[in-house]
Amino acid sequence: MRKLIVLACILSFLVSATGLVGCAIIDNGPQSPKQVVEEFLGELETGDTNTAWDMLSAKTQKSLGSEDEFDSLVNKTLGAVEQIEKIEVGKTTIDHNTATVTTTAIVNGKKKEGSQKLVKEDGVWKITLVPE
Numbered sequence: 001m002r003k004l005i006v007l008a009c010i011l012s013f014l015v016s017a018t019g020l021v022g023c024a025i026i027d028n029g030p031q032s033p034k035q036v037v038e039e040f041l042g043e044l045e046t047g048d049t050n051t052a053w054d055m056l057s058a059k060t061q062k063s064l065g066s067e068d069e070f071d072s073l074v075n076k077t078l079g080a081v082e083q084i085e086k087i088e089v090g091k092t093t094i095d096h097n098t099a100t101v102t103t104t105a106i107v108n109g110k111k112k113e114g115s116q117k118l119v120k121e122d123g124v125w126k127i128t129l130v131p132e
Helices: 002-016 034-048 049-056 060-066 066-080
Strands: 084-095 097-109 110-121 124-128
Touching: 034 049, 034 084, 034 097, 034 110, 034 124, 049 066, 060 066, 060 124
Parallel strands: none
Antiparallel strands: 084 097, 097 110, 110 124
C-alpha cells in the first residue's frame, strides 16, 4: 500500500515534470527548496533517476526500497503522464527544516494546483514523497 501511495506521488510529480525541459540548476552553493524542486523535475523528465534518487529524503528512499525500484516506478509512471502545456513552480513556505513548494500545471487545458514537500537533511533540501 505504501508503494502505491509513493507511486501516486511520483505520478503527480511527473505530470509536472514534463513541462520543465532543461531546468537543471547549475549552482555550487546551497539550493533553495524551489531550485531543488525544479532540478528534481528536470532530472525525472530527462530520465536521470540516479540523480533524482540522490535528491530524495532518506525516509523516502527507505520507503521505496531501492534505487532500482524507484527507477522502475518512474519508468512505469512515465507512460501514464498526461500532456502538459505549461508548468510553474511557485511560492515556497519554509518552517524550520521543512518546506512546501507550490506548483501549477496546465494539463489538457485545465489548471492543476499541487505542492511538493521537502525536508532539510544535513543542510541540504531533499524531496519527500512520504510523511516525515
